[in-house]
Amino acid sequence: MFENLTERLSKTFRNVVGRGKLSDENMKETLREVKKALLEADVALEVVKEFVNDLKEVARGLEVKKSLTPAQTLVKLVNDKLVEIMGEKCESLDLRAAPPVVVLMAGLQGSGKTTSTAKLAKWLSERQNKKALLASCDIYRPAAIAQLERLAQEVGADFYQAPENTPPVSIAQQAIDAAKKQNCDVVIIDTAGRLHIDDAMMAEIKAIHQAIKPTETLFVVDGMTGQDAAKTAKSFNDALPLTGVVITKMDGDARGGAVLSIKKITDKPIKFIGMGEKIDALEPFHPDRMASRILGMGDILSLVEELERKIDKGEAERLSKKIQKGKGFDFEDFRSQIMQMKKMGGLASLMDKLPGMGALPTEVKSKANDKVMDQMLAIINSMTKQERKKPIIIKGSRKKRIALGSGTSIQDVNRALKQFEQMQKMMKKLSQKGGMAKMMRGMKDFDKLMPPSGMN
Numbered sequence: 001m002f003e004n005l006t007e008r009l010s011k012t013f014r015n016v017v018g019r020g021k022l023s024d025e026n027m028k029e030t031l032r033e034v035k036k037a038l039l040e041a042d043v044a045l046e047v048v049k050e051f052v053n054d055l056k057e058v059a060r061g062l063e064v065k066k067s068l069t070p071a072q073t074l075v076k077l078v079n080d081k082l083v084e085i086m087g088e089k090c091e092s093l094d095l096r097a098a099p100p101v102v103v104l105m106a107g108l109q110g111s112g113k114t115t116s117t118a119k120l121a122k123w124l125s126e127r128q129n130k131k132a133l134l135a136s137c138d139i140y141r142p143a144a145i146a147q148l149e150r151l152a153q154e155v156g157a158d159f160y161q162a163p164e165n166t167p168p169v170s171i172a173q174q175a176i177d178a179a180k181k182q183n184c185d186v187v188i189i190d191t192a193g194r195l196h197i198d199d200a201m202m203a204e205i206k207a208i209h210q211a212i213k214p215t216e217t218l219f220v221v222d223g224m225t226g227q228d229a230a231k232t233a234k235s236f237n238d239a240l241p242l243t244g245v246v247i248t249k250m251d252g253d254a255r256g257g258a259v260l261s262i263k264k265i266t267d268k269p270i271k272f273i274g275m276g277e278k279i280d281a282l283e284p285f286h287p288d289r290m291a292s293r294i295l296g297m298g299d300i301l302s303l304v305e306e307l308e309r310k311i312d313k314g315e316a317e318r319l320s321k322k323i324q325k326g327k328g329f330d331f332e333d334f335r336s337q338i339m340q341m342k343k344m345g346g347l348a349s350l351m352d353k354l355p356g357m358g359a360l361p362t363e364v365k366s367k368a369n370d371k372v373m374d375q376m377l378a379i380i381n382s383m384t385k386q387e388r389k390k391p392i393i394i395k396g397s398r399k400k401r402i403a404l405g406s407g408t409s410i411q412d413v414n415r416a417l418k419q420f421e422q423m424q425k426m427m428k429k430l431s432q433k434g435g436m437a438k439m440m441r442g443m444k445d446f447d448k449l450m451p452p453s454g455m456n
Contacts, residue, residue, distance in 0.1 A: 004037075004040060004041060005037055005038070005040070005041040005256055005294060006293075006294055006295065008033070008036070008037035008040065009034065009037055009078065009294070009295060010295075011033075012030055012033040012034060012037065013074055013075055015029075015030070015033075027056065030074065031052050031055060031056055034051075034052060034055070034078065035048055035052045038051060038052075038260070041256050041257050041260065042226030042227050042256075042257030042258075043227060043256075043257045043260045043261050044227040044230050044231075044257070044261040044264070044265060045227075046264075046265075047085060047260060047261050047264045047265070050085075050264070051081055051085060054081060055077060055078065055081055058077055058081075075295060078295065079291050079292070079295055082260070082287075082290075082291035082294060082295075083287045083288050083291045085260060085263060085264050086259065086260065086263055086270065086285075086287035086290055086291065087263045087269050087270060087285075087287045088287055089286075089287065089288075090284055090285060090286045090287070091244065091269040091271055091285075092271065092284055093124075093216055093244075093271065094215055094216060094243070095128065095130065095185075095186070095215075097215045099183075099184070099185045099186070100133065100176060100179040100180060100184050100185060100186055100187045101185065101186045101187075101215050101216070102176060102186075102187055102189065102212055102213070102214040102215055102216070103120070103186060103187070103188045103189065103214060103215065103216040103217075103218060104172075104189050104191065104205075104208065104209060104212065104214040104216070104217045104218070105117050105120075105188060105189065105190050105191060105218055105220055105246075106191055106205055106217065106218065106219050106220065106236055106240060106242075107193055107219055107220035107221060107236075108193050108194060108195065108196070108197070108221075108222075108232060109141075109192075109193030109194055109195055110193070110195070110222065111193065111220045111221055111222045111248060112220060112222060112248035112249060112274055113190060113191075113193055113220040114136070114138075114144055114147055114148050114151070114190055115151065115248075115274075115277075115279075116220050116246050116248055116272075116274060116282065117134055117148060117151075117188050117190045118134065118148065118151035118152060118154065118155050118157070118279060119155075119274065119279055119280070119281065119282035120132075120188060120246075120272070120282065121134055121152070121155050121157040121186075121188060122155040122156075122157075122279055122280055122282070123272075123280075123282050123284075124185070124186055125155065125156060125157070126280075130185040130186050131157075131158070131183070131184045131185050131186070132157045132158070132184060132185065132186045132187070132188055133157065133158040133159070133160055133175065133178060133179040133182060133184040133186070133187045133188070134148055134151075134152045134157050134158070134159050134160070134187075134188050134190065135148075135159070135160040135162070135171060135172065135174075135175030135178075135187065135188075135189055135190065136148045136149075136171075136190045137168035137169075137171045137172055137189060137190065137191045137192060137208060138168075138190065138191065138192040138193070139166070139167075139168060139171070139192070140192050141192070144190070144192075145161075148190055149161065151279070154279060155279055158178075158179070158182055158184055160174065160175040160178045160179075162174060162175075168191070168192065168204055168207075168208055169207050169208050169211045172189045172208050172211060172212045173211055173212060175187055175189060176212060189208070189212065189214070191204075191205050191208060192204065192205075197232065197235050197236075202239045205239075205240065206239065206240065209240055209241075215243075216243045216244065217240055217241060217242050217243050217244075218242070218243065218244050218245065218246050218271065218272075219233055219236045219237070219240075219242050219244070219245050219246070219268075220245075220246045220248060221233055221245060221246070221247055221248070221258065221262070222247075222248055222249050223247040223248060223249050223250045223256070223258040223259065223273070223274075224249050225258065226257040226258060227257045227258070227261050229247070229257075229258035229261070229262065230257075230258060230261035230262045230265045230266070231265075233245055233262050233265065233266050233268070234265050234266055237266045237267075237268060242266065242268045243268065244268055244269050244270070244271035244272075245262050245263075245266065245268055245269070245270045245271065246270075246271060246272045246273070246274065246282075247259060247262070247270060247272075247273045247274065247285075248273075248274035249274060250273045250274060250275055251274075251275045251276045251281070256294070259273070259290065269285075270285040270287075271284070271285055272284060272285055273285050329423065329424050329427040330388055330389050330390075330391065331380050331383060331387070331388035331389075331391055331420060332385075332388045332389065334376075334380065334420055334423060335377065335380045335381075335388070338373055338376060338377050338380075339377075341373065342373065342377075375406075375408060375412060375416075376416055376419070378406040378407065378408065379402060379403075379406045379408060379412065379413055379416045380416075381405075381406070382401070382402045382403075382404075382405030382406040383402055387402075391417065391420060394413075394417065399413045399414070
């Protein structure tokens, strides 16, 4: 997500290093590069123009504080503007109404609407302790109803199955009645999508909205469609009183134009972003954290929250004690760490949230993908318990057997053994006094473009 934009902006900031003041002359070139970067990210032209003009006004002749470099000052100005256009603060669902709170999902076909409906139910259950009932008003695509029913079972939500030939408006009304009887806190109504906006589609969803009067009307849009996503959102916003937007497939888009355009064009908050196909890959949208990711400074707060939710604390404590006692790190431990990382969304998700990762060359980042992790897991699973405990015994014939069992080559097995040795060395350093401090010193150059903490 945002790889291209992050890379372009980082390069632009580096070009400002060494200058004592952000003057009209040197800002002209810098703002031209910022404009190009935003346009290449598929941000809407009207948003880009306003962004650059506002930045120019604020930056003109601005003296650089003694504690800051020009690059740090520029990073802060761009960061503040990014936060502003994306909405200033995180706006979550309004759950204050008498239960069941009604949420209506709208959007085009293929936007990820049905999947997002189930993801939202899971988020409500895990983060808000709310019981949800799901219902589909898509009578034109029977597979959509079956899909939502299956997903409801997967996330542990109730599902309302309407009798055949029930009109969409009646389905929505009956689902709300069912939610009341089943003491559900929230009812989420999935609606029919189309390949494009048409009168029939808008008339139907308007009728559903008028009949059920939802507390939340969320527009679900595919983030990979760039600024077209903002245009579609505006069309829906003109027809319906939207309360927020859900942007899906953000993990597959290196540009991010939708995120930087929608709030400004619709004046409706982005409430959630979908970050993958997994059923728990839905994140509340924090404009300040997203700006930090765009600028290559990571998102430590989201990472910490995810660690709290998904890491097996007992397993982490066990490994910590084992390493501290000097008992060594084996392939069983390595396998456990890979499984924990997969729970966190994989390498790509972790790297997106770590500070300084934006400064890594593209070819380096491209190697850190989940295929490598899956291959490593397959290799470890093909080992015997004895081999996992004592990797030193893995020689010629054992390597052949492991390669055959994991569907890899002997070269892949050799590479896995080498990576494991490096991990062993790192764990050994951590077990020594001052080990963590030594490791952190190796990362000291990543924060040079970051403004000092506490800047306002």
